[in-house]
Amino acid sequence: MTSSSLYPSLASRLGSVWYRHFRTYTKDIVSNGFPPFMEPLIFLAGMGLGMARYIPNLVEMSYLQFLATGLLMTSSMFTAAFECTFGTFIRLEFDKTYDGMLAAPLTVSDVVLGEALWAGTKGAFFSLAVLIIISAFGIVGFLPALLTPIIGFLNGFLFAAIGLLVTSFVKNINHFNFFFTGLLSPMFMFCGTIFPIANLPAPLRVVAEFLPLTHPVRLGRVAALARGWKPSLLLDLAYVLAVAAVVMYFAVRRLSKRMVK
Numbered sequence: 001m002t003s004s005s006l007y008p009s010l011a012s013r014l015g016s017v018w019y020r021h022f023r024t025y026t027k028d029i030v031s032n033g034f035p036p037f038m039e040p041l042i043f044l045a046g047m048g049l050g051m052a053r054y055i056p057n058l059v060e061m062s063y064l065q066f067l068a069t070g071l072l073m074t075s076s077m078f079t080a081a082f083e084c085t086f087g088t089f090i091r092l093e094f095d096k097t098y099d100g101m102l103a104a105p106l107t108v109s110d111v112v113l114g115e116a117l118w119a120g121t122k123g124a125f126f127s128l129a130v131l132i133i134i135s136a137f138g139i140v141g142f143l144p145a146l147l148t149p150i151i152g153f154l155n156g157f158l159f160a161a162i163g164l165l166v167t168s169f170v171k172n173i174n175h176f177n178f179f180f181t182g183l184l185s186p187m188f189m190f191c192g193t194i195f196p197i198a199n200l201p202a203p204l205r206v207v208a209e210f211l212p213l214t215h216p217v218r219l220g221r222v223a224a225l226a227r228g229w230k231p232s233l234l235l236d237l238a239y240v241l242a243v244a245a246v247v248m249y250f251a252v253r254r255l256s257k258r259m260v261k
Contacts, residue, residue, distance in 0.1 A: 007105045017101065017114025018121070025122075036079075036129035040071050044134070058196065061225065068134040069221040070193035072148050073155050075130050076123035077213055080156035081184055083119040084163030085176045092167070098259050108256040116160040116248060123156015124149040131224070144226035151223055154240050155216035161247040162212065168254035187213040192221075215239045 008016070025032055047067060055063040091097035101111050128149040135142035166179050190204065191197070191213040197205055208214050215236035222228045 010110075013106055013110040014114045014117060016104075017106070017111055018118045020101075021115070021118040022121075036075065036126045037133055040068070040075065040130045040133045043071065044068055044137075060228065065139055065225065066196070066221075067194065068130075068139045069224040070217055071134075072127045072130050072152060072224055073213065073216045073220040074188055074193050075126040076152040076155045076216070077159045077184065077187075079126045080119040080123045080159040081163045081180070083122055084115055084160040085167050085170075085179060086173065088115060088164060088167045089170060089173055089176070092258065093173075102259060108259050109252050111259070112164060112252045112255050113248070116157050116164065119160030119163070120153045120157035123159070124153035127152025127155075127220070134224075140224045141226065145224040147223040148220050151216060151220045154237075154244070155213075155220070158212055158216065158240050158244040158247075161244050161251055164251035164255060165247050168251055168258060187211050192217045212240075212243060 007013075044064070044067065052062065052064045052067075057063065058066055061069075098111055102108070131140070131142065131145055131148055134140055135145065163179075166176070170176060188194075190200065190208055191211050192208070193213070197208045197214065200208060218236050219233060219240075222233060
């Protein structure tokens with residue numbers, strides 16, 4: 001028997017990490033599963049219904065559609081980023097969860113990648129929750145937009161990787177406020193969620209194209225409306241995949257130094 005046969009397959013190892021987080025999350029499914037449905041409803045009632053009457057329709061859609069389809073990816077971003085910053089930090093520094101995981105036949109890469117896959121799953125779930133709400137009010141069609149949770153997964157994985165890399169630097173849990181206030185909140189405002197990027201000054205339009213949220217929002221909006229597909233969207237998809245892979249590589253390297261002492 002070879003030594004490699006003594007260890008589970010990669011899929012089993014990643015699945016065990018994912019399943020651990022799934023079990024923890026679903027222990028209180030009511031309180032954990034309720035906010036993804038209520039938050040977009042409250043936001044659209046406050047912003048969409050209130051502001052839409054003062055903002056004329058855009059070229060291809062109403063302002064309410066523009067706002068609602070942007071929320072599909074921002075909800076995915078925030079839940080994945082929160083999971084892999086505050087959640088990961090607590091498991092690392094306070095609960096010592098990873099000590100137990102690494103005592104099993106798991107590597108740091110298995111643990112970190114499993115974290116990101118779980119965060120991506122939450123991103124897909126949150127995107128699906130928003131889709132259910134906005135389709136229930138007739139803003140988009142549900143069946144034509146079923147591709148959006150997949151993009152929500154990719155977006156969640158991307159921001160999970162970014163969150164894990166940030167966590168690898170953070171020594172004090174309060175320092176995550178800089179990440180959320182200094183990066184995520186501006187992206188929520190300037191990446192085509194609240195208003196079109198084309199309305200920004202030229203220098204800021206260039207900056208927006210380098211920000212991670214811009215590309216999933218663009219993909220998610222086209223998928224939700226089921227129209228507007230064009231070859232340039234492949235560049236958006238390539239951006240998401242490439243940045244997620246590169247950032248994840250550095251996140252694994254840095255977290256290895258903190259998990260294995």
